[in-house]
Amino acid sequence: MKSAGASGETPTDFPQAGGHWLFGHAAQMMSATHLVPAEVAAGHGGAAWFRVLHKRFLAVSDPELVRQVLVTRHEKYERSFHYRNMQAVVGHGLLSTDGPFWLKRRRQILPAFRLDGLQRMAPAAQAATKAMLDHWAAECRAGRPIRAISETQHLSLAVIGRALLSADIDRDSSARFGAIVRDGLYWLRRRNTSLFMPPPWMPTGANRHLRRTRRLMDDYVNAHISERHGCPVKHDILETMRAVREPDGSVALDDAALRDESKTLFIAGFETTATSLAWMLYALASRPELVEQIHDELSQVLAGDAPDLESMKRLPLTQATINETMRFYPSVYHVSRQAIEDDEFNGRQIPRGSQLLLSIFGMHRDPALWGDPDAFRPQRFMEAGWPSQAFMPFIIGKHACIGNHFAMIEMTIALAMIVQRYRLELADPAPVGMIARITLAPDRDISLRLVPR
Numbered sequence: 001m002k003s004a005g006a007s008g009e010t011p012t013d014f015p016q017a018g019g020h021w022l023f024g025h026a027a028q029m030m031s032a033t034h035l036v037p038a039e040v041a042a043g044h045g046g047a048a049w050f051r052v053l054h055k056r057f058l059a060v061s062d063p064e065l066v067r068q069v070l071v072t073r074h075e076k077y078e079r080s081f082h083y084r085n086m087q088a089v090v091g092h093g094l095l096s097t098d099g100p101f102w103l104k105r106r107r108q109i110l111p112a113f114r115l116d117g118l119q120r121m122a123p124a125a126q127a128a129t130k131a132m133l134d135h136w137a138a139e140c141r142a143g144r145p146i147r148a149i150s151e152t153q154h155l156s157l158a159v160i161g162r163a164l165l166s167a168d169i170d171r172d173s174s175a176r177f178g179a180i181v182r183d184g185l186y187w188l189r190r191r192n193t194s195l196f197m198p199p200p201w202m203p204t205g206a207n208r209h210l211r212r213t214r215r216l217m218d219d220y221v222n223a224h225i226s227e228r229h230g231c232p233v234k235h236d237i238l239e240t241m242r243a244v245r246e247p248d249g250s251v252a253l254d255d256a257a258l259r260d261e262s263k264t265l266f267i268a269g270f271e272t273t274a275t276s277l278a279w280m281l282y283a284l285a286s287r288p289e290l291v292e293q294i295h296d297e298l299s300q301v302l303a304g305d306a307p308d309l310e311s312m313k314r315l316p317l318t319q320a321t322i323n324e325t326m327r328f329y330p331s332v333y334h335v336s337r338q339a340i341e342d343d344e345f346n347g348r349q350i351p352r353g354s355q356l357l358l359s360i361f362g363m364h365r366d367p368a369l370w371g372d373p374d375a376f377r378p379q380r381f382m383e384a385g386w387p388s389q390a391f392m393p394f395i396i397g398k399h400a401c402i403g404n405h406f407a408m409i410e411m412t413i414a415l416a417m418i419v420q421r422y423r424l425e426l427a428d429p430a431p432v433g434m435i436a437r438i439t440l441a442p443d444r445d446i447s448l449r450l451v452p453r
């Protein structure tokens with residue numbers, strides 16, 4: 001292994017990937033953000049430095065090093081500045097903080113997301129999926145195709161709305177609220193990827209958009225929180241968070257904390273789940289044989305019912321299809337961390353201050369770990385010996401997605417209810433590409449024809 005110190009000031013033993021002498025990998029990061037860390041790491045045995053203009057990043061796809069950063073030596077790393085930037089919209093919530101503040105919050109909120117705490121979430125997902133299917137029935141009667149991304153965005157918002165706030169977010173309000181959330185995510189990404197990051201008080205376009213998103217989301221969530229004072233107890237995540245107490249019995253999360261965490265759950269859970277669901281519909285519409293096999297499994301186990309937390313465990317092919325969707329199209333394609341202490345990996349130095357990009361996409365597509373990784377084949381998850389150490393759509397360790405069960409329940413219910421009612425066909429057979437925005441999204445909306453069973 002050759003020694004490589006990119007700037008000469010921070011010598012390290014990790015290789016340095018080539019790139020444009022001035023811009024480094026800036027152009028490639030603009031056009032295919034998900035591919036650069038994956039390819040740089042894969043081309044150099046699992047970890048290598050690369051440069052975007054003057055900024056250096058350590059691209060990592062070696063699952064052992066990813067585990068070290070996220071689990072075994074997590075205390076040497078913290079979330080990078082990208083996450084703090086989210087405070088412009090969500091304030092201080094689970095996704096935008098780290099350290100002792102985050103840890104206390106995580107412990108307070110976790111019970112609402114444990115499987116037993118999510119018992120009531122399944123009916124919310126069933127009701128929202130049924131509403132979507134009723135809309136599909138009308139579209140189908142009118143001979144109109146549906147658009148996958150628009151549909152899954154409505155569904156995802158409707159499920160979070162019901163489970164978090166007991167709010168019935170209809171299609172019109174979901175379109176309006178979804179546009180607000182997406183606008184915020186878009187400007188956050190613009191801010192995170194721009195060369196100059198203006199301070200929040202500067203009257204720039206990005207700051208204006210972010211302030212507007214924050215205000216509109218605050219208004220929406222605050223209305224639900226203030227409605228709760230003195231009203232009968234509701235059975236939702238907001239109520240579980242309201243019930244959290246400090247050891248001395250006082251209220252743990254005041255209204256500002258409830259607002260910030262509620263906004264965080266919308267921001268973290270909306271687009272991620274909607275994108276995964278859209279890819280799942282695309283994968284199904286492209287594979288009629290797989291759909292029939294899933295249909296057989298559903299008929300045997302559910303006999304026409306919607307799945308619940310119990311019956312879900314008896315749907316191996318359905319679960320494997322969701323896993324394969326998230327392996328193939330990981331909606332969170334990489335996560336970033338900063339070393340706050342010196343570290344090393346197999347003798348190679350990771351100096352304090354290093355910015356790491358842990359490539360989920362790279363791990364999920366590594367041919368050294370997965371047989372035929374560029375083939376969509378759910379059955380791989382039903383075979384013994386699949387590389388579980390390299391499968392982490394929700395990451396691992398202390399920041400592992402708090403909504404992972406929530407998302408899995410939502411996707412299983414949606415998949416089961418859709419396949420029991422319809423066969424799907426691609427209205428436009430041209431292949432759909434991937435585009436890395438906030439999530440790894442389809443590069444165009446996917447038009448699907450519905451064929452009733």
Ligand code: HEM
Pocket residue numbers: 094095106160264265266268269270272273276330331332335336393394395398399400401402403404406407
């Ligand atoms: C397919 C859907 C989803 C995927 C792929 C996903 C993925 C992830 C990943 C990779 C992280 C780690 C971010 C980091 O620290 O770098 C994360 C964190 C988080 N996710 Fe998800 N997520 C999904 C759905 C959801 C849902 C439905 C919710 C809530 C309703 C949610 C809430 C959160 C929260 C609050 C965090 C921050 C956790 C913490 O640091 O304590 N996610 N998610």
